[in-house]
Amino acid sequence: MSAAKTPTLADVADRAGVSPKTASRVLNHEGNVRPDKVARVLAAATELGFTPNEFARLLRTRGSTTTIGVVTADIGDPFWTGVIRGVELAIGDPDRDDVGHPQRFILSASTRERSDREPEIVAAMVDRRVMALLVVPTTTDQSYLGALAERGVPVVCVDRPAAGTDVDAVVADDDGGARRGVELLIAQGHRRIAFVGRPSVYTTAERIAGYRAALRAAGIVVDDRLVHPTITDAASVGPIAERLLSLDDPPTAVFTADVAASIGMLACRRTRSWRPAMVAFSDFDAAPVVEPTVTVVHNDPVELGRRAAELVLDRLAGYTGPPRRVRIDTPIIERESHLA
Amino acid sequence: MSAAKTPTLADVADRAGVSPKTASRVLNHEGNVRPDKVARVLAAATELGFTPNEFARLLRTRGSTTTIGVVTADIGDPFWTGVIRGVELAIGDPDRDDVGHPQRFILSASTRERSDREPEIVAAMVDRRVMALLVVPTTTDQSYLGALAERGVPVVCVDRPAAGTDVDAVVADDDGGARRGVELLIAQGHRRIAFVGRPSVYTTAERIAGYRAALRAAGIVVDDRLVHPTITDAASVGPIAERLLSLDDPPTAVFTADVAASIGMLACRRTRSWRPAMVAFSDFDAAPVVEPTVTVVHNDPVELGRRAAELVLDRLAGYTGPPRRVRIDTPIIERESHLA
DNA sequence: TTGTATGCGTTATCAA
DNA sequence: TTGATAACGCATACAA
Numbered sequence: 001m002s003a004a005k006t007p008t009l010a011d012v013a014d015r016a017g018v019s020p021k022t023a024s025r026v027l028n029h030e031g032n033v034r035p036d037k038v039a040r041v042l043a044a045a046t047e048l049g050f051t052p053n054e055f056a057r058l059l060r061t062r063g064s065t066t067t068i069g070v071v072t073a074d075i076g077d078p079f080w081t082g083v084i085r086g087v088e089l090a091i092g093d094p095d096r097d098d099v100g101h102p103q104r105f106i107l108s109a110s111t112r113e114r115s116d117r118e119p120e121i122v123a124a125m126v127d128r129r130v131m132a133l134l135v136v137p138t139t140t141d142q143s144y145l146g147a148l149a150e151r152g153v154p155v156v157c158v159d160r161p162a163a164g165t166d167v168d169a170v171v172a173d174d175d176g177g178a179r180r181g182v183e184l185l186i187a188q189g190h191r192r193i194a195f196v197g198r199p200s201v202y203t204t205a206e207r208i209a210g211y212r213a214a215l216r217a218a219g220i221v222v223d224d225r226l227v228h229p230t231i232t233d234a235a236s237v238g239p240i241a242e243r244l245l246s247l248d249d250p251p252t253a254v255f256t257a258d259v260a261a262s263i264g265m266l267a268c269r270r271t272r273s274w275r276p277a278m279v280a281f282s283d284f285d286a287a288p289v290v291e292p293t294v295t296v297v298h299n300d301p302v303e304l305g306r307r308a309a310e311l312v313l314d315r316l317a318g319y320t321g322p323p324r325r326v327r328i329d330t331p332i333i334e335r336e337s338h339l340a
Numbered sequence: 341m342s343a344a345k346t347p348t349l350a351d352v353a354d355r356a357g358v359s360p361k362t363a364s365r366v367l368n369h370e371g372n373v374r375p376d377k378v379a380r381v382l383a384a385a386t387e388l389g390f391t392p393n394e395f396a397r398l399l400r401t402r403g404s405t406t407t408i409g410v411v412t413a414d415i416g417d418p419f420w421t422g423v424i425r426g427v428e429l430a431i432g433d434p435d436r437d438d439v440g441h442p443q444r445f446i447l448s449a450s451t452r453e454r455s456d457r458e459p460e461i462v463a464a465m466v467d468r469r470v471m472a473l474l475v476v477p478t479t480t481d482q483s484y485l486g487a488l489a490e491r492g493v494p495v496v497c498v499d500r501p502a503a504g505t506d507v508d509a510v511v512a513d514d515d516g517g518a519r520r521g522v523e524l525l526i527a528q529g530h531r532r533i534a535f536v537g538r539p540s541v542y543t544t545a546e547r548i549a550g551y552r553a554a555l556r557a558a559g560i561v562v563d564d565r566l567v568h569p570t571i572t573d574a575a576s577v578g579p580i581a582e583r584l585l586s587l588d589d590p591p592t593a594v595f596t597a598d599v600a601a602s603i604g605m606l607a608c609r610r611t612r613s614w615r616p617a618m619v620a621f622s623d624f625d626a627a628p629v630v631e632p633t634v635t636v637v638h639n640d641p642v643e644l645g646r647r648a649a650e651l652v653l654d655r656l657a658g659y660t661g662p663p664r665r666v667r668i669d670t671p672i673i674e675r676e677s678h679l680a
Numbered sequence: 681t682t683g684t685a686t687g688c689g690t691t692a693t694c695a696a
Numbered sequence: 697t698t699g700a701t702a703a704c705g706c707a708t709a710c711a712a
Contacts, residue, residue, distance in 0.1 A: 006491075008705055019683045024707065032681060049487075054467045055395040056705035059688050065468075067447070081421030084448070092452055103464045106448045107407070108424070112432055124443045127394045128405075147389075151346075259625070266629035285599070286626025289606035348689055359699045364691065372697060396689035399704050683712075693702080 007048040015044035027052065058129065068312060069130035070108045071121050073138045079259075079282075079301045080136065083158055084108060086305025087134060090313065115139050126153065132312040134305075137162055140201070149323075154315035156308045160202035161325070168315070170308040170326045174203050174281075177297040177330030178210030181279040182255050184295065184338045186218045190253035190277060194226040194244050196237060196265065197257025197281070204229045207257045207281060226251055237264025238271075245274055252340070253277035259284050266290060278337040281330075292336035299330050347388040355384035367392065398469065408652060409470035410448040411461050413478045419599075419622075419641045420476065423498055424448060426645025427474060430653065455479050466493065472652040474645075477502055480541070489663075494655035496648045500542035501665070508655070510648040510666040514543050514621075517637040517670030518550030521619040522595050524635065524678045526558045530593035530617060534566040534584050536577060536605065537597025537621070544569045547597045547621060566591055577604025578611075585614055592680070593617035599624045606630060618677040621670075633675035643668050 013023040018037055025033050026041040027050075033041075044050075058065065070087060072080035084106060091104040107130055111117045115138035122145070125133060132154040135145065142157065146165035149155045157169040185193050195211050197204055208229060215222050225247060228240045237260075244251055254276045256262040262280040269275060280287070280296045287294040307326050353363040358377055365373050366381040373381075384390075398405065410427060412420035424446060431444040447470055451457045455478035462485070465473060472494040475485065482497065486505035489495045495502075497509040525533050535551050537544055548569060555562050565587060568580045577600075584591055594616045596602040602620035609615055620627070620636045627634040647666050 009707095010705075020706080021683060021708090022681085025682090028707085034681065037682090051463065051467050053399070053469075053705050055399045055469065056688090057707075059393070059395045059399055059690090060705080060707045062688070067468075078418060078421070078425075081418070081425055084424070085418075085421055088448075088450055088452075092450075103449065103461060105465075105468075106446075108428075108446045108448060109443065110428055110432075112428075121443060123391065125445075127391050128407075128445075129393075129395065263625055263629060266626070270629060270631070270633075284625060285603055286606070286624070286630060289603060289610060290626060290630045291610070293610075349691095350689075360689090361691080361699060362697085365698090368691085374697065377697090393689050396704090397691075399706090400689080400691045402704070681712100684710090686707105686709085688706090688708105690704085691702105692704100693700105695700090696698080 006053070007050045009050070009052070011048055012041060012044045012050045015048060016040040064129045064131040065105075066102045067105045067107045067128070067130050068132045068134060068309065069122075069125035069128075070106050070134045071118065071125070072108065072110045072136045073115070074110060074112055080110070082301030083134075083136070083305035083308075086302035086307075087309040088305075089302065090306045090309030111138050119144050122148070132156070132316060134158055134308050134312065135162075136160070138201075139163075142167075154312050156311045158304055158308045166323045168308075168311045168323050168325075170304055170311065170328065172203070172299050172304060172328045173330045174206035174299075175210040175213070177299065177332075178207040178255065178257070178281060179214045180210075180330075180332055181281065181295075181297045182211050182214035183218075184279055184332060184334070185253040185255065185277055186214060186220070188253070188277060188338060188340050190251075190340070191218075191220050192223070192226065192249060192251040193220075193253045193255055194228065194251040194276075195255050195257060196228045196231060196240060196261045198231050198260060199229050204257060211255055229257065231261055231264065234260045234264035234267060237261060237268055241265070241268040241272065241274065245272075251276060253279075253338075256280045258282055262287075262294065262296075266294070277340050279332075280337075283333060287333075288335065292339075295335045295338040296333050297330050298333050300328065303328050346393070347390045349390070349392070351388055352381060352384045352390050355388065356380040404469045404471040405445075406442045407445045407447045407468070407470050408472045408474060408649065409462070409465035409468075410446050410474045411458065411465070412448065412450045412476045413455070414450060414452055420450070422641030423474075423476070423645035423648075426642035426647075427649040428645075429642065430646045430649030451478050459484050462488070472496070472656060474498055474648050474652065475502075476500070478541075479503075482507075494652050496651045498644055498648045506663045508648075508651045508663050508665075510644055510651065510668065512543075512639050512644060512668045513670045514546035514639075515550040515553070517639065517672075518547035518595065518597070518621060519554045520550075520670075520672055521621065521635075521637045522551050522554035523558075524619055524672060524674070525593040525595065525617055526554060526560070528593070528617060528678060528680045530591075530680070531558075531560050532563070532566065532589060532591040533560075533593045533595060534568065534591040534616075535595050535597060536568050536571060536580055536601045538571050538600060539569050544597060551595055569597065571601055571604065574600045574604035574607060577601060577608060581605070581608040581612065581614065585612075591616060593619075593678075596620045598622055602627075602634065602636075606634070617680050619672075620677075623673060627673075628675065632677045632679075635675045635678040636673050637670050638673050639670050640668065 013020040023041045141164045142162035143164035155167045161169040259282045282299040283296045353360040481504045482502035483504035495507045501509040622639040623636045
């Protein structure tokens with residue numbers, strides 16, 4: 001509205017009766033300025049409401065921003081906002097050694113259904129000179145990220161490793177977590193254990209692998225009719241439960257591979273007479289308060305984001321070693337639902 | 341690592357054998373360039389891997405970014421990430437009339453415990469020339485936002501109105517929602533109804549107001565020993581439940597004012613023999629699947645964020661009217677827990 | 681301690 | 697259709 005042109009450093013200098021350079025010195029606390037001029041410049045800056053133009057500054061200093069780019073998959077899933085929360089926590093952590101760092105920001109965008117936009121979004125973020133990038137890979141090829149890392153932009157993949165290139169990555173122990181979860185059910189004597197979850201390129205595959213490994217180790221043959229990595233939301237668990245129940249030899253236990261599957265399964269327990277034992281991948285708010293309380297494999301998006309941000313901060317702090325892989329533990333939280 | 345200097349427009353122009361301006365024309369699709377030169381420039385840009393320096397461009401064009409700044413309170417609360425999700429959805433909505441808009445981003449930061457940082461963060465975002473600002477007010481005075489709005493930066497407050505200035509705001513119907521929720525309990529014959537929730541400047545006050553209004557309207561005198569806007573997390577509900585139960589005349593129903601209170605209350609129901617009727621403010625994943633299913637006042641952070649972003653987009657599209665207040669409905673979702 | 685001249689990478693102006 | 701030149705706002709090098 002008001003066209004009141006944003007005041008520049010030159011305006012401040014004029015008003016203070018000094019040269020632009022002196023004003024710059026004052027505002028950047030370089031010292032070597034007479035106290036009275038310091039006062040005049042400061043006063044002028046306040047009166048004018050001067051705020052430095054970050055673009056001009058960064059253009060001149062060839063610096064990068066204090067911003068970390070975060071590219072997630074569909075933002076509709078609270079899991080990814082949990083990751084963002086973890087990044088927030090890490091970059092604002094006062095315990096890190098680089099105290100007095102400037103305010104850091106998160107520049108976020110999600111690919112939303114169209115994973116082909118992933119490279120575009122990354123490119124746009126690089127144009128905006130983000131100081132680092134966190135990417136949840138959704139495409140089948142992240143080789144374009146390698147070029148970035150070589151250009152000196154720290155890149156970390158989250159939740160899944162990058163395909164086609166070797167960059168830092170933070171992933172959860174999907175395989176091991178699923179395996180331990182299913183083992184818990186096997187230890188209760190179950191031999192017919194269903195797998196229910198949503199389809200996903202990497203993580204679901206890993207969890208299915210863990211599920212199969214646990215069964216194989218126990219000498220149980222995998223029945224593919226029990227494996228349903230096909231749900232879209234909690235509601236879609238209902239029909240799957242029907243099909244499972246209609247089998248000659250229905251499962252006596254269920255491993256739910258994500259929160260949606262778990263919520264859906266709980267709904268089935270309520271509305272149907274079916275009461276299978278249950279272990280869930282990913283903890284959720286209600287798990288400790290429903291009846292029975294739900295035993296889960298803890299999969300913490302916040303921790304994922306936090307560790308990823310820490311890898312980034314390490315690189316920004318000077319680490320130049322080879323790409324690192326961090327695997328976040330997925331410990332079992334034993335509650336009641338795995339008991340027969 | 342590799343110091344491979346980022347190629348500039350001049351580099352592209354050199355390689356294509358044209359002037360920088362011509363290269364610029366081509367890259368910005370300004371037209372009026374001979375086809376063969378267009379091809380040469382495009383080829384050179386690709387070969388060099390040229391990406392424009394956004395800072396230089398914005399400096400020159402005096403433009404603002406395509407970024408919306410979002411300042412939230414403590415990012416530890418999933419409610420705020422829900423708001424961010426809503427903003428994401430709105431700014432990426434292909435149904436809006438401004439199709440073909442450039443990739444828009446969210447620049448986010450949270451004040452984390454220290455609400456005094458709110459103005460600093462806003463200032464830093466303005467220095468970064470965000471095209472608009474969404475703020476969840478945490479301080480007691482947002483008059484500094486008024487100046488911003490006058491400078492032409494669209495500002496929208498989310499969840500709570502700004503104090504000390506009149507800017508766009510999107511808030512939930514906290515008062516009405518709480519009132520309707522409590523009325524539901526009164527209709528079931530309850531007259532001793534407790535209020536449990538976390539302290540908060542604005543929203544909790546509104547919800548308590550609704551709670552009181554409902555009681556007053558029913559001729560029930562408010563007993564302050566039943567009002568506990570003091571929890572910090574779900575676990576802190578336990579001691580409060582003890583105190584409520586130790587009263588001569590314990591409540592027969594509870595209104596939980598936020599998700600933490602609701603989860604905490606569910607835990608109390610499990611671990612104690614106390615089974616009060618219950619209505620909760622804010623829906624949560626497990627509400628439809630616990631026993632009994634929880635009747636809630638629906639408070640949708642995603643909708644809050646979405647509407648806020650829409651106000652912003654309206655202003656960016658040219659709306660220059662007076663500040664608007666949007667109140668998001670908080671409809672009751674009747675399930676079972678309100679029944680005695 | 682202070683100021684002048686120059687350049688960062690891009691676009692705008694205007695003349696050719 | 698093209699290109700030389702200036703300017704955006706700031707910081708750096710170098711002088712004074």
